[in-house]
Amino acid sequence: MNALPAHLHLFIDLNDGCNLKCSMCGPRANLRDQKVLPLELFKSRVAPIFARVADFQLGCACEPLMLPYLGEALGLMRQHMQPHLRGQIITNGTLLKEETARILLESGVLGKVRISIDGATAQTYEDIRKGARFAKVMDNVARLCELRTKGGHDVLVEFNYTVMRNNYAELPRLIHLASKLGVDSVTTHKLAPFDLRFIDEAFKRAVTASLDEAADMAKLLGVAFLSPDYRTESEFAAWERNACLAPRDGFRLDPEGFLTPQCHAAQKNGPVGNLLLQNVEEILSSGNFGHYRSCIDHPGLSQCDLCLHFGGA
């Protein structure tokens, strides 16, 4: 058993491509000439740091099921990560064929599979998730849930929903769908950057009614449901923000080996290091890691005002 303290929270993209072109996504949409961190480098330079990883999400800004060595990567993470710890994967679900579903369920290192679904009807979903087919993704999710149940795998399945003006009304229907398919939970999040700080009164009323109905439905059907608070401009101004809600020691790992802090203030100094060029001890004692720690330990309006992680009670 590894005695190193596990404290890193990693958001990992080992490849930077995606097979879709979603309406709300940025420049990565439909990127086909993806960069991929080579397997040999993942094995020798990156996998060993999983001894220090407390949790991770595979897939941050890209589609992880396009990674050519997905099974091997999960196996290597399991080999190094402490046995009681688990991470998660987030995917658009379009490439979740049976063989891939089995790889995820049997990896032993994933506690949750998250699938991004931004609509409960084919029309809404396909208008947003351009290039995806609703019926096919639903079939993929149903098969994943069935394999999970039949195999007795201790892996949760979750829908991840970006709330937008053209899809918020379908949330209660999505809860029904989740329950029918065997999906355990639905989480919603705000559309960035537009709705992160505040929304207008009319949208707040409409979105809150839909979220409340979804929450009631979820309670009735036994689906876990999580949604953020929405604020109008005046509510946002009155909100006393004084806490950093980012995971401490939270970093994005990209396909070129860079570790970039989740802290927006610390990001101004660039990555804390590069796993292909430095060992983890060097990175943890670097000036940029010290700067990151100092930012995250001192949240305040002057550095955090525009940060999505800045909040309060």
Ligand code: SF4
């Ligand atoms: S699936 Fe995710 S990464 Fe791909 S285009 Fe859609 S939002 Fe962007």
Ligand code: SF4
């Ligand atoms: S900018 Fe502030 S709130 Fe945001 S992650 Fe850094 S310390 Fe936390």
